[in-house]
Amino acid sequence: MPSHLSADHPAAQPPPRGSVDALISQTRRLRGEMDAVRRDAPADGTDPEGRWQRALCDLAMHQLNDLDAHLAQLRDGPPPVPVEAETAPPAAPRGSLLSRVGSAEWNLLTDEASWSGELYQILGRDPAAPPLTLDELPSVVVDEDRPRLTAMVTDCLIDAKPIDGEFRVIRPDGGVRTVHMMGEPVLDTDGSTASMWAVLRDVSELRRSQRTLGETRDSLQRQRHLAQTEHRLAVELQEAVLPPWRGSLLLPQQGPGTLDLAARYLPSSTRALIGGDWYDALELPSGDTLLSVGDLTGHGVTATSGMAMLLGALRGMAVAGTEPGQLMAWLNQLLDSSVQPTLGSAVCCRYRPRSRTLVWAQAGHPAPLLFRNGTGRMLTPPDGVLLGATSGASYGQAEEPLEPGDVLLLHTDGLVPWRWGSPHPGETGSGQGTGAVSRLLDLAPRFGEARTAQDCVRTVMEEFGETEREDDACVLVARVAT
Template sequence: MPSHLSADRPAAQPPGRGSVDALITQARRLKGDVDAVRRDAQDDGSDPQGRWQRALYDLALHQLSDLDEHLAQLRDGPAVLAPAAPPPVEQAAPTAPRRGSLLSRVGSAEWNLLTDEASWSGELYQILGRDPAAPPLTLDELPAVVLDEDRPKLTSMVTDCLVDAKPIDGEFRVLRPDGAVRTVHMMGEPVLGTDGSTASMWAVLRDVSELRRSQRVVSESRDSLQRHRHHAQTEHRLAVELQEAVLPPWLGSPRLPRQGPGRGAEGSSETLDLAARYLPSSASTLIGGDWYDALPLADGDMLLSVGDLTGHGVAVTSGMATLLGAVRGMAMAGTAPGQLLCWLNQLLHATAQPALGSTVCCRYRPGTRTLTWAQAGHPAPLLFRDGTGRRLSAPDGVLLGATSGAVYEQAEETLEAGDLLVLHTDGLMPGHDSTAAVNRLLDLAPRLAGARTAQDCLRLVVEEFGETERENDACVLVAKVTA
């Protein structure tokens, strides 16, 4: 492109070769650093945030590659086209330049308004995919290679430049002869004659197709991440609302209600002091399928249960609510714990979306202080008495939903006034280490013996295991025999 001169100022001199080489070295070093960080950021494409971060790395590399090539072109000057010789009769058409190559990125042109002549650099021919032997397009011919919807934009930019002497800075898409569509960023200025009128127009045209593609990927990845976060927030809110609607919102120490006259000791309102807590995971924003429950039954007995349905999210919380509803319904109908778990296993095994669950189900009779219980692959209840604790011997029982037709045995334990019963799910310790959790609970026996209420006992348990620093969610149910 010929050097352009305004009427009142000479063209700026290009920077020295040494200073440009230093900039190229810095750009390449930065590019290498970014590429190394990108390679270290492993992403399998399943995480929206990981895809967004990967797209940003790719965009940064595209921009640094462009900067490297632009500086190299600034140092070496525009490519000079050799005179085109007529091709042999059988010669194939020239292939398109390699995408991203130096000669396909930045070109320049100048249009002389006085002579209606145009001058293009070799790079511009390659950007537009035109035969270097063909004459350059005039300003009137240039819109012919631009997509229909972008022509008004190009016409407006050129008109403003020629008529109002406004600089050109805009983008449009061109259709190459090979059918490829490329996005071109055009920057230019009018060149004034001695009389102050516009004598010519020069422009630098840059192929930004790959850059814009990378930017679209970043934008789409960001939108996907935002949708994923919104979906996760909505799912978390729904799961929390469902969980709160199902689990008893105990803030004090509920008691068994009075059963009316003639019920004897079973009608006492102070046979059990209860407290329970759901402990959410700090490692996940999703709600799990852990539950606790205590339900006074029609015959004066008390249902105590804790359990865990595998998974997280609304579907699991909904499944937990269904399972808990079945437990309550069968217990209210008088079903013994062992048989209750048999039917619960069949229910879970027959669901459209198979899942696994664990639970311990207890039926407490206040009149005889008898605890009848069964378990399905779940930690056994812990019994604390006189400052010591032990784990109850568990009857046989496999995970719910693991196999059809499973049989669940029952066990009985006679409690005493002052006894403390602790039921828990297996998320108290990292890695679902049930044995370690049980040992830590049993170590609390002396402190639990000095606690006056079930709430005080629960507070000691929560303090021991931490209420916020948790890998998994868990539930704890404490029942203190008061009479």
């Protein structure tokens, strides 16, 4: 296309070829790196964050592809306008980037129009057909966008304002394309508008990528909002159920054998995984004390609501006088028949202060640890499978005599990170790794010097509280008063 005088400045001279080649090389190198990032992006269509990441990569690739094509055109200069329709360049392959940018000039004095071959391809028109005049151009524009095109052209011809806007066109095959038009008036020697020149760019794929990006971003935001809401509900439910102990707790029962209690909940390293771990202590009408810790599989509201249900049932049956072995069997039946089947592990102890006897049962859970006179050992667990694992399971029961000053430690398996010998995350069972047991039993001398249950919990926190853990955990310490 011949150079022209714009309304504001003369036509710029093309930049040196070498500088444009350098920009093209940089763009293509960046495009290759971006393509590698896109290939590594998660391809799982069910993950909102993965969909958003991939859409963002696709949008960046579209923009880099367009930049590469535009720089190539800048380097090579504008394509020649065909003199005859038969000399128009052949249609570019489907998806070719160079077919996305075309140019046109409308002569206001002769009412003639000239189009580049690329513009014919963008609009899907036969290259043998005459180009549309400015009056005819709105006929291929979507009805809703015609006023926008008319306003841009009018402002350009009358007020000499540059054109910079988008509109949608309907191709003869019925397809709709989004076109970005940039243009300016061409002045004759006396300063009046002689013609209008424009570059039209097919931005359909770019806009489609942007819409996809917006939709995936909205989906991700909704998903994050739901996750935050669920996390908040899970935290509130957990805080409402677990006793808010901040120091040692003496139950109302007075006299010899009274238990001094302390407990702590330890969140996972991410703090987003609120699980179904619990600890609990309850003075029963008989004067006995119920001690329990446990863990339900899963995270979030489902796990915490299941934990609350199980803990409520456990308390109710214990108040009714149910012994730990039978209590475990009924909890197993409860989980086995629940609407949302799940698995759980638990230890349930009934402490009788008059005889200082601990009666206990377990369901696939680490056994309690008993510390006495500066040494510690793991109690021998009675038989018991995971809660919810099988119908009609029976659970054994064991007794252990306690002495004044004894320290009993109950915990869930996330207390000691699995790399130290506890079961791998997701596994539960009474067969706790010897490394985990050893690390806990090594605390015996410090427990022997402790004066309260809270001192013992503080010792556990000093040893394990700051370590990274895959799952949340609970620890409950009961110290027999002297």
